[in-house]
Amino acid sequence: MSWIFLLLAxxxxxxxxxxxxxxxxxxxxxxxxxxxxSGGLSLYFLSLSLKDLPIGTAYGIWTGIGSVGTVLIGILLFKEKANVKRLFFVSCIVIGVVGLKLVS
Structure with missing residues (x-):
């Protein structure tokens, strides 16, 4: 359930x-x-996930989801640039988040 709380956060x-x-x-x-x-609910669900998940893992994944999702929202809704460099660095964040999940 902690992972679901972290995803909701x-x-x-x-x-x-x-x-x-x-x-x-x-x-x-x-x-x-x-x-x-939204910010309050995000922190609430993060706090619930911290009951079972290590703080470094949970925080890293939470910020990763927020960062990648916000970049994608910017690209899709606000017509921000989606150049190769930007997408490369976003993919680095995704790789880091997946890595944190795998080692937890």
Whole structure:
């Protein structure tokens, strides 16, 4: 169950960043509220995953999911550049996250 909590925490991190972007510097009320709620849920699920997972592994995977997911959201929704270098370094994060999962 801890891995499911960690996945939910990562999704919360990604959605929090999406709503943070949409809040336009906390000027839009609904996206601001959603960013705060998403961030809170992300931390809550992360805390649940830490009951059974090592902190370094859980934190590394949580930030990896958030980072990769946020980059993909930027590319898909906000038309950010998806050049070879950027995708290469995102794949390095994915490899690191998979590696952390394999050694836990």
């Amino acid at each position: 990562g999704v919360g991190e990604m959605s929090g960043m999406l709503f943070l972007k949409l809040s336009e510097g906390f000027r839009k009320r609904i996206p601001t509220i959603l960013a705060i709620v």
